Structures are given as structure tokens and as C-alpha cells.
Amino acid sequence: MKELTDFDIENITNLFMENYTASYISKFLELPVNLVNNFIKENQLRQRRDLRNLSLLIKLCSENYTKDEVAEKMNLSEERVYALVKKNKLEPHFREKLFLHRKNKIINEYKKEPCSIKVMSQKLKLSENFIRKVYKENRFVCIVPHYINKMSVLTEEMYKQLLIDLRNTNLSLSKLSDKYKVSRQRIHQIQKKEKIQRP
Known part of the structure; x- marks a missing residue:
């Protein structure tokens, strides 16, 4: 069986810790998948990665990140982030953060260029009802359409x-x-x- 070089070891470790799968690493480094899996198992990389993920997840959840932003920063799918949150009994309040994030987006966009609810909806790909609510809360004037x-x-x-x-x-x-x-x-x-x- 092929021996792993120092280059292989470094790359397997780095890629695995960045949440890439063993099959992806195997294809990327052109190594047999069982060799990659054995290295991961022998060096307890999965446990190390789980600890790293948990610590990063706790940090990101305590800050003002939405679920998709956390997923992007951790190089995981949103479903995997949700599973980790559930498994570790965390309460990140993603819905409230997403609401706040979208609300701030509308406010900042309006300050840059005031426009109608319809135009804002098309620009930010958000519902007109949600934008109307934010406009009302902030007493924004409904500007006539830009044309x-x-x-x-x-x-x-x-x-x-x-x-x-x-x-x-x-x-x-x-x-x-x-x-x-x-x-x-x-x-x-x-x-x-x-x-x-x-x-």
C-alpha cells in the first residue's frame, strides 16, 4: 500500500479540518479513499474537527451571524449547521438574526437611495410586505417609482x-x-x- 508523504499528511489534515469529506480529499489528492480514512481515524482528526467546529459554532452563534453566514464561514451546509446546533443544544436565534439582518439591509439601502417599496423589493429580492413593515417602523416616505x-x-x-x-x-x-x-x-x-x- 502507498505510503503517505509529509505533503499528503499536511493536506489531508488541513482539508479535513476545513470540513471537506474523505472522498473529496481522496479525489483532490489522488489517493485511495481507504488510505485517507485510515489516516483520519489513526490521528483522531474527526474528534479534533468536532471540537474545532463546536468552538467556532459557539463563537459565531454568539455574534450577529445568520444561519447561511455561519454555514459559509464553517464550510458546511445549512442543514449540517442546524444539526450541530440541535446536537449541542445551542440557541442561536437564527430567525431573529435574519430578520434584523434584512431590516438593516433595507434601512442602509434606503439611506443610500430612497425608492418605492416595489423597487426596493426587486432590488433586495425581499417581500413587499416585509419592506412595507420596515418603512412604516422607520417612517420612510414611499417614494414614487424611479422611472x-x-x-x-x-x-x-x-x-x-x-x-x-x-x-x-x-x-x-x-x-x-x-x-x-x-x-x-x-x-x-x-x-x-x-x-x-x-x-
Whole structure:
């Protein structure tokens, strides 16, 4: 059987302590998996790793980290983190931390660039209801959607082109609004005024 070199020993130890599996280490170092497993067993690496993981988990749980952040820092899946928390009877309050983390994210984003609830929801990939709650708590003003702030005045040429689009295309009012930088209400008024039947 192949003997492990000092290089192999160092790498197996480092990778295993970083929560990589024996099969991953075996493929990565091109060593037989049973050789890797034997080394792990003989050197009690599993026990050492469990102690290291527990100490790191306690440290991270006492700080303001969410479950996914703890998983990333420990190089473990969220399920494995949850299993360790349960096994060691820890109470990290991940839900509250996630809530606080998201709340701070909204507040910081609003301070950088105030925007509507809908725009904030799209930007941060969070629910509008949650954002509405944070806006209400912090008395944030619901800014009108960003495209309205960039509205342009319709020139005669643009007006003619808009009429052509209204008559001959099936573009939605919101797409026309984005294209001409005017509100949907304004486009609807023009459509009504010109008595245009949409295709």
C-alpha cells in the first residue's frame, strides 16, 4: 500500500479540518479513499474537527451571524449547521438574526437611495410586505417609482411616434412608459384623447 508523504499528511489534515469529506480529499489528492480514512481515524482528526467546529459554532452563534453566514464561514451546509446546533443544544436565534439582518439591509439601502417599496423589493429580492413593515417602523416616505423621477417631456416627434406605437403595436402601457419616459397614466390619457383602439 502507498505510503503517505509529509505533503499528503499536511493536506489531508488541513482539508479535513476545513470540513471537506474523505472522498473529496481522496479525489483532490489522488489517493485511495481507504488510505485517507485510515489516516483520519489513526490521528483522531474527526474528534479534533468536532471540537474545532463546536468552538467556532459557539463563537459565531454568539455574534450577529445568520444561519447561511455561519454555514459559509464553517464550510458546511445549512442543514449540517442546524444539526450541530440541535446536537449541542445551542440557541442561536437564527430567525431573529435574519430578520434584523434584512431590516438593516433595507434601512442602509434606503439611506443610500430612497425608492418605492416595489423597487426596493426587486432590488433586495425581499417581500413587499416585509419592506412595507420596515418603512412604516422607520417612517420612510414611499417614494414614487424611479422611472417617474426621470420623466421626459414629449416632443412633437415623440408624440407622433407614441401614437404609431399605440395604434400598431401591442406593447403594454408600462413598456411604452419606459420607452418614452412618461407615466402610464399620461399614455392612457393620450390614448383616450386620440380615441385609439389598441390592437
